[in-house]
Amino acid sequence: MTTPNPQLDAHGRLKHFLTIDGLSRELLTEILDQAEGFLGVAQQAVKKVPLCRGKVVANLFFETSTRTRTTFELAAKRLSADVLNLNISTSSTAKGETLLDTLRNLEAMHVDMFVVRHAESGTAHFMAAHAAPHVSIVNAGDGRHAHPTQAMLDMLTIRRHKPDFDQLSVAIVGDILHSRVARSQMLALRTLGVPDVRVIAPRTLLPTRVEEAFGVTAYHDLSEGVRDADVVIMLRIQRERMNSALLPSEHEYFQLFGLTEERLATAKPEAIVMHPGPINRGVEMDSQVADGRRSVILEQVTNGIAVRMAVMSMCLGNQHLGSQSQEEATHA
DSSP states (O other), X not given: OXXXXXXXXXXXXXSOBOXXXXXXXXXXXXXXXXXXXXXXXXXXXXXXXXXXXXXXXXXXXXXXXXXXXXXXXXXXXXXXXXXXXXXXXXXXXXXXXXXXXXHHHHHTTTOXXXXXXXXXXXXXXXXXXXXXXXXXXXXXXXXXXXXXXXXXXXXXXXXXXXXXXXXXXXXXXXXXXXXXXXXXXXXHHHHTTOSEEEEEOOGGGSOTTHHHHHTOEEESOHHHHTTTOSEEEEOOOOGGGOOSOOSXXXXXXXXXXXXXXXXXXXXXXXXXXXXXXXXXXXXXXXXXXXXXXTBOHHHHHHHHHHHHHHHHHHHHHHHHHHHHHHXXXXXX
16 A cells, blocks of 8 residues: 655645655656746746735744745745745744744744755654644755755756756766755656766765665766766755765865866766855866856756745645635535
8 A cells, every 4th residue: 555645635736845755757847847937927027926825934944044045935925925034043943942832833823834944854744744734844955855946946957958858967966975955856857757867976975875776876086977968966065064074175075076177078068067056166166167158057046936936836726726625615
């Protein structure tokens, strides 16, 4: 007997967005298609659509973030939702309130969606398991586990340049061991049908059994790993998650794994370069590459708003449809 996916409602529609794991290619494609439609909203004189008018979205960021929190806030406002940004450092959580108490108190204020970032893996799943039936949870990054909206904005960026996922070679370079982004990217790429996904890193920054777990190929030589790749995704070195000497030095890391024009030359001529940010210039990549013609890093930021609008509207829209049906049934 198959265990129901906790992210989906009884009709198989998105209710929470916690991880890429277990979602179908069709659903991921639907998110990308919806996001494509939202890209035009930013070009309008009034950058809003009324899809989530009357809904309340609370951003709960237990880890510091600028880019992700801002794009979630903009996405919710462009959907016409009311947005709460909680300052966790001065909230009751900092005074000892449990996560569950925080959830219950905010639910009592009739919040419809929580966008959650937390240092502990599994926090978003925990909140989804305990949330009221009408509340949706969106994972904005939990521990080393998952960052699904980042992965989907990366997929949207790739699709806009390289539409046929079935023909692609994608190289992910850097701190795979600590990266929730890399885990979500690997799952999304394989689910969308990418046949050749490579991970490139020092042995100390690769999870054990990564090839078997994710269906990817591991390399320890950057030039060899990006050879003939269509997409090169660079990852941030996560110093804050390293509790031992996993790298000899940042200088030596750049010498071996930093992306330069010379090393990028082994990829396909029209290969694109991506990075989830923030970039450590001179460590993960050279500025000439970060700002070069093949860089789509700023496009990723723009696409992030559209993807988050898609995810929020699908989660809240499903609830809206459900409420309508319930109301219609009451008055039948």
